[in-house]
Amino acid sequence: MVDLLTNINEFKNELKYYAAIIYFKPINIIRIKNIFDKLMNQGIFYDEFIDITYPKSDYTEEFILAFNAALKRLGITVPDNRDEAVLILLKYYITKIALIEMDPIEVLEKIMKIIDFNADIYSKSNKYLGDSYGIHSLLGLYYEYEDILNNWSLKDKTFESRLIKLKQDMINSAAKWVKKCS
Numbered sequence: 001m002v003d004l005l006t007n008i009n010e011f012k013n014e015l016k017y018y019a020a021i022i023y024f025k026p027i028n029i030i031r032i033k034n035i036f037d038k039l040m041n042q043g044i045f046y047d048e049f050i051d052i053t054y055p056k057s058d059y060t061e062e063f064i065l066a067f068n069a070a071l072k073r074l075g076i077t078v079p080d081n082r083d084e085a086v087l088i089l090l091k092y093y094i095t096k097i098a099l100i101e102m103d104p105i106e107v108l109e110k111i112m113k114i115i116d117f118n119a120d121i122y123s124k125s126n127k128y129l130g131d132s133y134g135i136h137s138l139l140g141l142y143y144e145y146e147d148i149l150n151n152w153s154l155k156d157k158t159f160e161s162r163l164i165k166l167k168q169d170m171i172n173s174a175a176k177w178v179k180k181c182s
Helices: 002-021 029-041 047-053 061-073 082-096 104-118 135-152 157-181
Strands: none
Touching: 002 029, 002 061, 002 082, 029 047, 029 061, 047 157, 082 104, 082 157, 104 135, 104 157, 135 157
C-alpha cells in the first residue's frame, strides 16, 4: 500500500507540473496520457480519465478541458494565474534539486528560462534578483557558476572541486527554500 501511495503522490507532482506548464508552452499530451494510463493500471480509475486516455479528437482545447476535469477529480488545483503557475514550477524544480533527483545546474538553467520568459521577476524583485520568490540565493549561486564558466582564469586545477562545492551549496540552498515554502 505504501508503494501505491508513493506512486500516486509522484504522479500528482508530475500532474501539478503539467497543470502549471500550460501557462507557458504547449503541453506534452503523450506524457500526460501516459501518466493517466499508469494511474489506471494501478487501479485508480475515474470517468474523467477516459477523455484523456481515449480522446474524442486531437484538439488541444478539448484535451485541456478533460485534463482540468481529471485534475479536479484528483484534488489538484489548476493555477489561477501566471504567478501561481511560476511558483508551482519553482517548487517542482527546486524540490528536484533538494532531493538530488537532478543536476542542480541543469535545473537552475530551466528555472532561468522560466523566470526570464514568464515571471517578470526583474520588476518584482526588491533588493536582489529573485527575492520576490525567495530564490535569490539560488540565482546568486547560478550566476557564480556562470562566472566560473565564462572566466577562463577561474578554470584552473581547483575548478572541479569548486564546482562540486558550488553544486552542494545549490542543494543546501534548495533544501532551505523547500523547507521554508512547505
